[in-house]
Amino acid sequence: MAGRHRTFEEAIVLKKASEVFWAKGYESTTTEDLLKAMHLNKGSLYNAFGNKKSLFQQVVNFHATNLFLDLDQRIKGSVHPIQVIKELFREVCDPEDPAMHEKGCFFGNAVSELASIDKELERMAVEKLRTLESFFEKALEQAKDLNQWSGDTKTTARYLITIWNGVNVTRRMYPRRSDLEPSLRMSLQVLDNK
């Protein structure tokens, strides 16, 4: 294949784009915002990613792939799958970067914003949240096999994704860990069923 090489790394510029979309949402992010963050020119962006919607779809997939790869790795080897779930929620309530609080969950944000705006993009974000739910389910099943937990896995997984969606809004109301911890502890009591 002949022709000039790309001067940018796809993973790097997609990461940059995801930060902008994550913070500002889909509609409020302008092409100008993206160009600046990705250090690209207009032609390059449209040549490489098509258009704004297509870029967003690729960003969603990129973000999801990274997240679920990490989650799978964490759960795969673990002998304490319940702990993996708990740690995940702890990270949400007490992130290294406190600015994460105002960003919430990328997929949850997308669902909220796009539900009445763009059904195709909404369905895509919904699908990613469902994948996250299925990760919870997998972890619970694993814990069950290890006799570390008992309960209805499907119902509990759906309960957990609801807690997930919830804390990602509530953390904007109360960005301080100490304001979130007691109710989070209450939320996760279902994980202590032996």
Place this chain on the structure above:
Amino acid sequence: MAGRHRTFEEAIVLKKASEVFWAKGYESTTTEDLLKAMHLNKGSLYNAFGNKKSLFQQVVNFHATNLFLDLDQRIKGSVHPIQVIKELFREVCDPEDPAMHEKGCFFGNAVSELASIDKELERMAVEKLRTLESFFEKALEQAKDLNQWSGDTKTTARYLITIWNGVNVTRRMYPRRSDLEPSLRMSLQVLDNK
């Protein structure tokens, strides 16, 4: 005071505006959308409500006033405050109009959308969600006084607002009542503490 009278009812046009903002969010709602829904001309709208942001603020207050008036009434006379909370969540999971699912919670949507866009509007929506949380708290205290429930009211109220924020996203993932009910039942088990 001389001059021509208004030909529109403020409450009616604010209701119309709230439906548009609720469905499409703040940024994606155009003045054209508002004008069409409110059956107003541009001049009338800007004369009566200032600008888009000011209109949004008035809509948020209008929506909140109506909601909290209704909630206060429901709880005021009730001898079963726990039931009032449960009914509220049932209505969310099984609304008369199924299209409500994709609209979610007006305030939660606003928080998600505006957290990184407009701090002033976000704080306003956060404040309304806090008021809703304080309503939960009041109902729980009332139940406690009636010896119908025991527990930590503050923590449980914060837990409930998190469930509220959560189901208002999860309902977009699963608009069917039967897909939401089991996990909702699990969520509300804390209300059965005697």
Place this chain on the structure above:
DNA sequence: GCCATTTTATACTAATTGGTCAAAAACTAC
């Protein structure tokens, strides 16, 4: 009836939007 005041209607504006285009630059294959 007349004047002051307000609402309504519509034309207009300046800025921003997502997206296109054409030419130059950089590269591969031969």
Place this chain on the structure above:
DNA sequence: GTAGTTTTTGACCAATTAGTATAAAATGGC
């Protein structure tokens, strides 16, 4: 080196945006 292909660059465009200006219509006090 040259032809052919791709990426980069930046100017350009049509549509849409929130908001303004101006004039006509409607109202109330006198």
